[in-house]
Each structure stands twice: as structure tokens, then as C-alpha cells.
């Protein structure tokens with residue numbers, strides 16, 4: 221191809237709103253970058269020197285090629301959170317699950333096609349705690365000429381919520397693992413990388429500003445990229461109309477407050493209907509377990525109407541209390557799939573594999589853990605604390621490498637107890653690298669049951685490779701006789717990350733139509749590290765169209 225043609229295509233593909241491109245190329249240079257927040261400067265791991273990282277734009281049906289070049293001292297892998305990765309598990313990204321990490325000085329091209337999805341997702345590092353600064357938005361526009369199922373907003377903006385840590389996050393988690401205790405919490409929350417005005421650090425500045433014109437509509441693509449905290453999001457004086465979560469359309473509804481867990485995304489429409497002025501955007505933590513420490517800093521940003529003087533005062537918003545469970549429930553209970561003719565909710569009506577998974581914490585012996593009095597906090601699913609392998613599970617599966625994992629992940633807890641009541645006498649877990657095997661195209665129901673071990677806690681559980689339908693939710697222990705009678709099998713919300721309520725349960729259903737090895741874990745990084753993770757192994761179906769593709773040539777080696 222002539223050089224000018226190539227340059228033209230490259231430039232044109234950076235303008236996804238204008239042209240239809242089948243293949244989109246991105247280059248991610250993973251580099252260190254000195255960054256100042258809260259009056260202190262530190263060197264952080266970034267993509268292309270940006271925090272948050274660059275936004276990936278694509279359209280439904282596009283193929284996306286992202287060359288990730290690792291120029292830092294850490295091993296790196298990137299996950300395209302929520303992208304279905306049909307038959308392309310090699311591009312999913314979780315280190316030691318679908319690939320060996322990209323070693324310093326090496327590169328890898330993530331190659332995947334976006335099928336049957338449109339909306340907002342995110343990408344993030346999927347190794348160590350690098351996701352703290354290595355994350356960004358992934359925007360999937362509808363196919364060219366296909367409208368949104370709601371009035372087209374005048375403008376769109378990506379709003380990434382995150383955390384800022386004064387210390388090095390790798391040091392934070394290493395310290396915690398040595399002691400056996402919980403890690404420190406972050407020092408501030410952020411909106412598009414900025415905490416907003418902070419009293420003890422005037423030079424922090426005003427933070428992110430969203431400029432609006434009176435009467436216009438704005439679609440905010442909200443993303444929670446924080447490591448460890450669910451967040452409430454509000455805008456002073458403005459209602460938010462929720463139209464999409466996790467890249468699936470929902471029945472629109474109005475709310476004051478959005479609840480968004482790490483890994484979740486939410487598109488809201490805001491009408492600039494308040495006339496001139498400045499209005500506060502606020503992101504504050506939701507954590508309804510009193511004994512768990514929280515970063516209590518509210519991140520703020522500004523909605524700035526055109527024609528308003530910079531010096532005019534900002535209209536404040538209050539934020540929900542950190543334990544405002546009713547506010548959280550009100551939001552979650554309002555979510556329904558759009559379930560229109562064009563976007564039907566394909567809820568599995570019958571279940572081939574009915575699984576009951578307890579999710580929660582435990583305590584295991586740790587002779588070297590002085591601060592923890594010889595024991596350490598762990599986490600588990602069905603009492604199995606997942607042990608990371610040293611060869612990627614997908615590689616071991618496809619290349620038939622023996623001894624990397626076993627296929628005996630239990631469908632039920634090893635023993636029954638009052639999950640949300642008095643904990644059992646023995647809080648120890650077992651360890652293993654176990655997967656649960658599913659035949660191609662089987663239907664699966666998983667009831668995720670929180671336990672009260674150490675403390676009941678809200679766990680945002682994320683499933684790779686699939687969207688699922690959240691058919692039921694309740695407090696206390698799941699009752700297999702009575703609770704399924706109340707399941708919503710018509711228009712439950714479809715998503716990839718779901719909060720298991722503190723001291724309660726959720727039931728999800730999905731169709732195992734994607735062959736490969738798919739991670740499922742709590743998206744609070746501290747719980748992932750502690751072992752609240754497992755994987756599904758979905759077997760190939762008939763013929764090449766129902767089988768995982770062969771591994772790419774440049775797949776990193778362990």
C-alpha cells in the first residue's frame with residue numbers, strides 16, 4: 221500500500237465518529253511517568269505517559285489490534301474488561317490465566333473482534349496491583365448508521381473514577397502480604413485522574429471540568445477503575461438518566477445517585493437544564509461493612525455552564541454515607557435489560573449446571589506473619605483459595621500440558637453452615653488451582669452467596685468471556701426452594717460485574733458459548749490477591765467455528 225494511503229487510513233481510523241473502519245490499530249507503550257497529585261510527585265506506571273490511559277474507540281464488528289510494549293521493570297498484561305473475546309481467549313489478558321505476562325522489553329499484540337456489543341467498557345492491567353494507574357476507557361460505538369435506542373445526546377464524555385495512592389501500590393500489597401493483615405487504603409478518589417480541590421493542598425487545583433451549554437444533553441460514560449472501592453456518583457442539581465451498564469442497554473430510569481463497583485461501567489444522560497452556574501460532580505465510597513477501612517475522601521469535579529464566570533461559587537452536593545445501603549439497593553433494583561425487539565434479553569430459561577458458590581474471607585496459618593499473630597487473611601470461593609499457576613491455564617489446556625490445574629472445582633461448598641450467621645469454628649480454607657469444566661453451549665446458573673466470615677462484605681464479582689443475567693438477589697442465605705420462584709427471567713439486567721450484597725446473594729445465568737478458560741473473581745483487588753477467584757473451562761464445540769483459535773505466534777512465554 222502507498223504510504224499516503226496508509227497514513228490516510230491511520231488518521232481516518234482515529235476519527236471513529238466519521239468513518240467506518242474494520243481494523244483499528246493502537247500502540248500502548250507501558251512507561252513510567254512522574255505525576256503530581258495531593259502535593260507529592262511519584263513515578264507511576266502508565267500507558268503512553270497518561271493517567272488515566274488513552275481511550276480506545278471502536279465500532280461494533282471492528283477488529284482491534286493493540287500492540288503493548290513493556291518498557292517498565294514489571295511484568296505486564298492488559299485485560300479488555302467486558303469484551304466477550306469470542307474464541308479469542310488469547311487476547312483476554314489476565315496473567316497466568318489466558319497468557320503469560322509480557323516481560324520487560326517485550327511486546328504482544330492483542331487481537332480481537334468486537335461482536336454483538338456496544339457501549340462503554342474499560343481496559344486495565346491484569347497483574348499485580350498495576351491496574352491502580354494502568355487503566356482507561358474502551359468505547360464501542362454502534363455500527364455505522366445504527367442509532368442509540370434513546371435520543372442521541374448532543375455530546376459525550378468519558379468519566380473515569382479511580383484512586384490515588386501516595387505510596388507505591390506494589391509496596392502496599394507486598395507489605396500486607398508479609399504481615400497477613402489488610403492493606404492500606406488509597407489517599408484520595410479521582411475523577412479523570414484528579415481528586416479535585418483538597419484543603420491541605422491548594423495546588424491540587426480544581427480538578428476535572430466538564431463544560432456544558434445550556435439546554436444541551438450530555439452522555440457521560442462512567443467507569444469505576446478503582447482497585448478496592450465501590451463508588452457513589454452524583455451531580456449537584458441534576459438528575460441522571462441511566463441508559464446502559466457494562467455495554468448493554470437498560471430500560472432508562474432517572475436517579476440522583478449512581479452506584480458503580482470496580483469493573484463496572486454506566487452510561488448516563490444529563491440535561492444541562494439548570495441555567496448558568498457551576499455544579500459539583502462527586503464520587504464517594506460505598507462500603508457497608510463497618511470494620512473494613514475505607515478511603516473517605518470524596519473526589520470532586522465541576523460541571524461548568526458556558527457564560528459562567530470562573531470565580532462564581534460552585535453549587536455543592538451532599539454525598540451518601542459510606543454505609544448507605546438503601547441508596548445502593550435503590551439503584552441496583554432499578555436496573556432492567558432494555559429487552560426490546562432489537563436488543564432482546566436472551567435469558568437462559570433452563571439450567572444445565574446449577575452451581576452454588578460461597579464468596580468471602582477466611583484465616584489461614586502463616587508462621588512468618590508477625591503482625592497477624594501467625595495467621596493471614598485469605599479469601600475463597602467454596603472454601604478454595606485459588607493458587608496462581610506459573611503457566612497460563614489456557615496454554616496448559618490447549619497445549620495439553622499436564623499438572624498445571626485440576627478440574628475438580630466444587631459445584632457446592634464443602635460443608636453447609638449458616639453462611640450469613642455465626643461462622644464455623646474453623647475459618648481455614650483449602651488451596652488449589654481448580655477449574656470448573658463446562659460443555660460448549662451449556663447453560664449455567666451460579667448463586668453467589670456472601671459469607672459472614674470475618675465480616676459480611678459486598679463483593680463485585682466479575683466473569684470474563686461472558687455477559688450474564690442477574691436473575692435474583694436477596695439478603696441472608698439463598699433458599700433453593702423459595703427464592704427461584706421470584707427470579708426475573710424476562711428482563712433482568714445483563715452485565716459482566718455484579719455486586720454480591722453484604723450478607724446476601726445474587727443469582728446469575730449465562731450461556732457457555734465461548735470456548736476457553738475464563739476467570740471469575742472479586743474485582744476488589746485486595747480480595748483477588750487473597751484468592752477470591754476461580755476459572756471456568758469451556759470446552760470446544762463442533763468444528764472450528766465453535767473452537768478456540770490457535771495461539772498467536774507472539775504469545776508471551778513464561
Ligand code: C2O
Pocket residue numbers: 299301314344346483682684739741743
Ligand atoms: Cu476487570 Cu479479571 O478483571
